[in-house]
Amino acid sequence: MRIPAARMAVAVAAGVAMLITAACGSSGPSAPKTSAGGGKTTGLHLTLLIGSSGDAETNAVNAAAKAWGTKSGNTVTVTPAKDLTLELTQALAGGSPPDLFYVDASKFAGLVKANALVPYGDQLPNKADFYPSLVKSFSANGKFYCAPKDFSTLALEINTDMWTKAGLTDADIPTNWDQLEAAAKKLTKGGVTGLVFSDTLDRVDAFMRQAGGSLLNADGTEFTANSPENLAGLQYVAKLAKEGVLKFPKQTDTGWGGEAIGKNKAAMTIEGNWIVGGVKSDFPKLHYKVVELPAGPKGKATLSFTNCWGIAQKSKNQAAAIDFVKFLTSTDQQMAFANAFGVMPSVQSAKSQFTAAFPDQQAFVAGADYATGPTSLPGFDQVQKDFDSKILGLSDGSSNPQSMVDDLQKNAEAALKSAG
Amino acid sequence: MTAPEQELSDLRRATTRRRSDNSAGERTRSRPTRRRAGGIRGRERWAGLLFVGPGLAVLLIFLVVPIGLAFYVSLTRWDGLSSPFGNGAKFTGLQNYRSLLTEDSLTRQNLAVSVRNNFYFVLFVVPIQTMLALFLAVLLNNRFLKGKSYFRTAFYFPSVTSSIAITLVFLFLFQGGGAVNRLLDFVGIRGPNWLADSRGVFHQVLRIFGVDAAPDWAKHEFLNLSWWDWLSGPSIAMCVIIILVIWTTSGTFMLMFLAALQNIPEEVEEASEIDGATQWQRFRLVTLPMLRPALLLVLTLGLIGTWQVFDQIYLTGNNPATITPAYLSYNQSFQNSMFGVGAAISFLQFALIIVLSTIQRRLVGTGEDY
Amino acid sequence: MSARAYSPPWRRTIGYVLLGVFALVYLGPFLIQIATSFKTDTDAANHSLSLVPHPVDLGAWKRIFGYTPNSGVPFGRWLFNSTLVATCITLGRVFLDSLAGYALARLRFPGRKAIFLLVLSVLAVPPVVLLIPRFLVLKELSLYNSYSGMILPICADATGIFLMRQFFVQIPVAVEEAARIDGAGIWRTYWDVVLPLARPGLITLTILSFQGSWNEFSYFLIATSDPKYNTLTTGLAKFSSGSLGSGTQYPVTLGAALLSTIPVAILFFVFQRQFVSGQLSASTKG
Secondary structure, three states: OOOHHHHHHHHHHHHHHHHHHHHHOOOOOOOOOOOOOOOOOOOOEEEEEEOOOOHHHHHHHHHHHHHHHHHHOOEEEEEEOOOHHHHHHHHHHHOOOOOEEEEEHHHHHHHHHOOOEOOOHHHOOOHHHEOHHHHHHOEEOOEEOOEEEEEEEOEEEEEHHHHHHOOOOHHHOOOEHHHHHHHHHHHOEOOEEEEEOOOOHHHHHHHHHHOOOOOEOOOOOOEOOOOHHHHHHHHHHHHHHHHOOEEOHHHHOOOOHHHHHHOOOEEEEEEOOHHHHHHHHHOOOOOEEEEOOOEEOOEOOEEEEEEEEEEEOOOOOHHHHHHHHHHHOOHHHHHHHHHHHOOEOOEHHHHHHHHHHOHHHHHHHHHOOOEEOOOOOOOHHHHHHHHHHHHHHHOOOOOOHHHHHHHHHHHHHHHHHHHO | OOHHHHHHHHHHHHOOOOOOOOHHHHHHHHHHHHHOOHHHHHHHHHHHHHHHHHHHHHHHHHHHHHHHHHHHHHOEEOOOOOOOOOOOOEEOOOHHHHHHHOOOOHHHHHHHHHHHHHHHHHHHHHHHHHHHHHHHHHHHOOOOOOOHHHHHHHHHHHHHOOHHHHHHHHHHHOOOOOHHHHHHHHOOOOOOOHHHOOOEHHHHHHHHOOOOOOOHHHHOEEOOEEHHHHOOOOEHHHHHHHHHHHHHHHHHHHHHHHHHHHHOOHHHHHHHHHOOOOHHHHHHHHHHHHOHHHHHHHHHHHHHHHOOOOHHHHHHOOOOOOOOHHHHHHHHHHOOOOHHHHHHHHHHHHHHHHHHHHHHHHHHOOOOOO | OOOOOOOOHHHHHHHHHHHHHHHHHHHHHHHHHHHHHOOOHHHHHHOOOOOOOOOOOOHHHHHHOOOOOOOOOOHHHHHHHHHHHHHHHHHHHHHHHHHHHHHHHHOOOOOHHHHHHHHHHHHOOOHHHHHHHHHHHHHHOOOOOOHHHHHHHHOOOHHHHHHHHHHHHOOOHHHHHHHHHOOOOHHHHHHHHHHHHOHHHHHHHHHHHHHHHHOOOHHHHHHOOOHHHOOHHHHHHHHOOOOOOOOOOHHHHHHHHHHHHHHHHHHHHHOHHHHHHHHHHHHHHO
16 A cells, blocks of 8 residues: 555655756866876866867867877876857856967957966976077066967968969069059959958958057157058958959858868968968868968058967866977977968977978968067957958948958957956 | 636637736725724735745846846947946947948948847748648647647647757858759759848849849948848848748747647637538638737747847858848947947847837737737 | 538639649748759859759769768767757757746745746747857867767757646646546656656657757857767768868759758658647647
């Protein structure tokens, strides 16, 4: 005979058991419970979040992680993020960030302000070997925060098959804006567009600088986004777009310049070193050469991009992470990365090795001399996104260059004010 | 009552006005319990609390408290990286709401764009999916067609799949050189580069009539967006999402209409046939009024659902042509570390949905009360 | 049967044609998806409408199952997470919602009216509005990035409570009174007598809860960031441009999407009738 109370008890117990199972099924943050930053450096599990440019980069980082893991007796899980900023911010906000992650130079200032990074740079034995400009990008408050992992500059990549087929020779390689326009016109035929590059300030800014403009004034205190020089740069881009000799990846059903040139939708593109790796595995049949960006009315200019290996303040494996970074920034490992996906090592001692090993990437190295880094300002992300979204409209005239730079100026000033 | 009769009486009751209080239960309850001793009543009280306890706890902790916490955060400037109650969060009062509504800022512009996008999304999706669902239901209700259950399965299947998987398929189909444009090529139409095209549909229509740019009166701005931009209609990129959502949810609503149609007593149908009305007249004067509760339900669910669209927008990214308030709130919080603004947007969206639901209720009534 | 047992053949033909066209529209994308997963990238880009791969290429599938040097798709992990989480949430909802629904329908206890009003008002809160708020609470309770955080906050929902209450209210009180007279206690009445009568409601709730939690995306997106908690939905969304850089490799993406759809498709075809009737009763009760 069933007793009501017993049945009740059984049901409640079942419910509680279910909840307990659910709770027990949870595992906390991935780092095991070792003491924070303690000396322990083996048997640990580290997590690394990267913003990958493609399979080549992911595989290379995976290989490096495995190599170090075997050497040190740890394991590393590498995760390529769909949107690094988004996922990193969420992980940081949630209180369980990955142990290591890429830190883009433009996001560095914000992360420092939020006290999310460990300033370990001064502890590195090879800290004097890094390029000074890179160290500067990743220093704040007198501390060298994180080791630059590599750097890249923008250059012009040309599909040599299409080049020769259009009857162009080395003499026609553009060295100024007019020549670029002419070459692009000659190469735009069939389903191919002469020039395709991503619709972002991270490309358009190169043209602005070639026209002599810059986003910030010399001491970085004021925005000069709507200067006539910047406008001139943007207007040049608009002209090419309207003529149809310049298109943006979305208009060719591709995701970025490398894919556009790889899929034969573009004859030329403007990308950084990462295109080398990205194209090698996905489009092995592509023949291309890399040349410096043509000079604008006020001279040569290009943009440089760099990331550093950030170690989370909340990481429980800081000692091991620093050891990993030492491994990753060694000359050998950096050359391995360079081989895999084409970025330039951040240590000066590797420069001669790099230029010897990759003579065709000479243009990228040359660019390092006159390149400028991105704008690092908390809150600038939004402003840039707003500007980027209007670039596509230059093709059909629905975006007006003057109002674009004016809006950029206005929004950037607002961001600067609220960040202060 | 047998189970089918029970079901039938439930459905019949559902189509008439019904008050959802528990007075029916109360009235018959009081008589037997009054005769019993207080012991039963006491046990009942504990049982009641125990039964409702866990569910209530979940609702309180994970629904009510979050709302309170979010309201607090919306009054601060917090980057999410430390405790919201500590030094990391600066109390700024209504500043977030001000920058969203009254100050000329990029934030306000983003909000205006997202509201405009969502508005047109709702405007197109709700009527079209309702009519399509009704049309398919009527089609399937025809007793002279065989194999209806197979077709019903086909129409309903998309509703069962995950929005992420489906959106990826549609992103592929609507590429510039994708399947949809190939189909249009067969008919001689050159399709636009759907997802890259942020031009508004109304603008394109006006262009056909020669109106190429904003007339001067439309250049004035409201919430950082010119009137001309407010009247742009959904962007062509948004149209992809519109088609996607209609395609996915019409199956669910079709089922509801089907149930309601099958509920219409045969005598009513036969009577109207004998009266000699044409098919269209029968539909309009007899069937439609009997469908009113289902219609209102579909409209209500459609409205509430479309103002919350998020999953599909996440996959199309931070594109002003397609952002909606839901995505904007997420983006402001996690991309720009502005949780205060993100939370404020959530509340504004909440308020908007409440206002619209109330208006909709006043205008069209409900058919049955909640 | 009705007086008119005849329908002109031309009308029937039109009916079938319409049904056929719409069936094509509704099923077409899936067919294209299957075909594309067997194409190469260039074939997919150049012949996107064709249902015949040219050549048939298993590269995408090899990649998905990890047979290439490029990173595979942790499909097994995603499936495990989805199954675990969906099952727990469904069990939780069925159990807790029906308990609460019964209490609100039939038991007298202090605060009943207030709690019912709370449930009603919570119904009006759009789930999307709760994304950031829930993230905040998860963070404060240290439930972020955990299975508990994915399950507990949504293992009971106002809609389910309301649904079950409506079902219970319609069971005649006489049934319970008879049980009481027979000497059954409250729990016994509920578990052995009332619950079996509310079976349609329970089935509805089970189907809706399972479908909802299996396809849930936005909540899992904000509840976790560690890839080991990715479900079929969050894993797929993050995979579609994370591992592939910013390229658009559609065969792999669509193949992975197809895999995520298969479990729920199988369940759907097996339990079709329950899905459909569950949807119907939910709509009329709710």
